[in-house]
Amino acid sequence: MAETLDLYLAGEWTQGTGDRHHRLISPATGEHIADVPIASEADIDRAVAAARQAQEDFRFWSPFVRADLMHRVADAIEDMVPDIARIQTLEQGKPYHAESTDDIAEANQYFRNAAEDVKRLSGKTIPTTDRNKRMFTYHRPVGVWAAITPWNFPVTIPLEYVGPGLAAGNAVIVKPPEFTCWALLELAKAFDRAGVPKGLVSVIPGDGEAGAMLVGHPGIDGIGFTGSSATGRRIIASMGIKRSIMEMSGNGPTIVTDDADVAAAATAAVFGAHYNAGQVCCATERVIVTAAVHDEFVDRALQAADEVVLGDPFAETTTMGPLNNEPTAAKMDRHVADAGERGAKILRGGARATGHPTNLYYQLTVLDGVPEEAAVSQEESFGPVLPILTAADDEDAVAIANRTRLGLQAAVFTSSLRRAFWYAERIRSGTVVINDSTDFWETFQPFGGAAGTDTGWGRGGIEEFTDLQTLVIDLGSAR
DSSP: OOEEOOEEETTEEEOOSOSOEEEEEOTTTOOEEEEEEOOOHHHHHHHHHHHHHHHHHHTTSOHHHHHHHHHHHHHHHHTTHHHHHHHHHHHHOOOIIIIIHHHHHHHHHHHHHHHHHHHTOOOOEEOOSSTTEEEEEEEEEOOEEEEEOOSSSTTHHHHHHHHHHHHTTOEEEEEOBTTSOHHHHHHTHHHHHHTOOTTSEEEOOBOHHHHHHHHHOTTOOEEEEESOHHHHHHHHHHSOSOEEEEEOOOOOEEEEOTTSOHHHHHHHHHHHHHGGGGOSTTSOOEEEEEGGGHHHHHHHHHHHHTTOOBSOTTSTTOOBOOOSOHHHHHHHHHHHHHHHHTTOEEEEOOSBOSSSSSTTOBOOEEEESOOTTSHHHHSOOOSSEEEEEEESSHHHHHHHHHSOSOBSEEEEEOSOHHHHHHHHTTSOOSEEEESSOTTOOOTTOOOOOBTTSBSSOTTSOGGGGEEEEEEEEEOOSOO
């Protein structure tokens, strides 16, 4: 029987005032697993009003007291990991044993990191030309943030905003998509258990209409957004003068040079293509292989691809689950077909898998001879595909890598430190990973893009959630 979920609105559990609900269908099983209320305009107004009221007092809390609160939230999450991970797998589709449990266990680190960061959030003393004046800077919370978050990491991405946002003294309203909100709503119980003041956090599932209401709301001071570039551009155009953290699409290249450890490169590239079924902003979206090692790389990649197990995401042996939704699967269909029509060879996969509970299970797909103009090379596929392109040399590889507007995270495989720096200084990407997957990630890693992927270094530190204020004091005439 399907669960009936509530909004976590201003610290209370409620069905809200709206008359719309979403039937949450599991991509893993095809079952109707929950009914989700969609936040109404009145619900959003209530969440914003409560957040503004709660934040007015919270911003004056000592940073050390806020840090203690963050640790209590992390402690509460630790006790809930198995249950939240099970729900996440059911609603999102990622493998429970291979991914979901680690995913949720990582979530509390955003609160632990923020707790330590806020204790060291210091300003500066600035010299002045006037001997009788003293000038200081310090950090103040921005106010009320709206975090509009995606479906691919339905728990960790929202908490990347909530953890440092709260620690810095803000209130945070999270709007997850209605079709992956259950796990986050379950985790919201940790806020109650930890004693987070009512109103500081709300979790209000909604669609694009609800997101637009938050973006344009006069009571919102900051916007945090993780999602597609198309949606991000609409938010930027409509939000007016608000603080923002925008992390958008990636089309991360993996470059394999002629002096690379080809076996390691192939293993890392295949991991980046199949982790979370490729539904990661820094997934291996393109592999640019120099001609000298092309054949070896292809052989190694096929061996690694054959070890990926697509299946029931609750089975211990499964390493890749279904795609989350039909639009993503349909994009995979289009990209693979387009690549084939342009002359690429389908070496593995290339279609939806049969014999599973839903039509969202997609074979890990390896494409070779992919032309640059193919959609799978130019756009973010967001699915389990490994497109292989060939470069003549290093200069050509950099040129191919940079012909994109989605420069989030790149990887380069080389045994030369000199070559590593040469590539890093030429690739337009927010992060360049040497000799590891584009899916490399640390909870404290500065993360943001170049080439039109971001408007700032989103989630690069607790400072993102503060305003810098300058204080000037006149001490009077010198004695």
